[in-house]
Amino acid sequence: EAGVTQFPSHSVIEKGQTVTLRCDPISGHDNLYWYRRVMGKEIKFLLHFVKESKQDESGMPNNRFLAERTGGTYSTLKVQPAELEDSGVYFCASSQVAGSADTQYFGPGTRLTVL
């Protein structure tokens, strides 16, 4: 069974540009989570999809971040325009059943560098 995949693995862009990150969850997993780790800090929750609906987007930093999950399969996270403080590693995770008892499987992350 394929795990959670993320694309690209690395992205280097200039301040003001737009970047779109993609996450493909494990097939059949309705729950998809985005997290971010900025340099030297802990991994922080960004948002949670149940199928195509946003269940919780309380961790999204500001309106420069837009997440979508059309069709309830893969998800994209767009940053527009990117700022220096957006640099970090963006992780995606998926789980079959929503709830803390269910394991979240993480992808390898996308390392974003904004110059």
Add this chain to the structure above:
Amino acid sequence: GQNIDQPTEMTATEGAIVQINCTYQTSGFNGLFWYQQHAGEAPTFLSYNVLDGLEEKGRFSSFLSRSKGYSYLLLKELQMKDSASYLCAVGTDSWGKLQFGAGTQVVVTP
């Protein structure tokens, strides 16, 4: 405030035992997770505790005391491949939202 604290780094010898402590103070509690993360790779699930007590899984064990806001991960018979970052995370709601500690880097030496 809300925080999850764990040591930054621990060093131990191959074959030894290491205990990684985690204390937490969060707005909600719906279980405590431990993840292992090798550099540049995905965090991988190790253990989950929601009730007080010890959960054993092979060389790894995890303990939880909800009244003390405390957990530990015990790694026995350390192997070189156990060198990694170990992340303590608390499920803070019924939807699976995780709050993470900063991670403990374990270095296993020959």
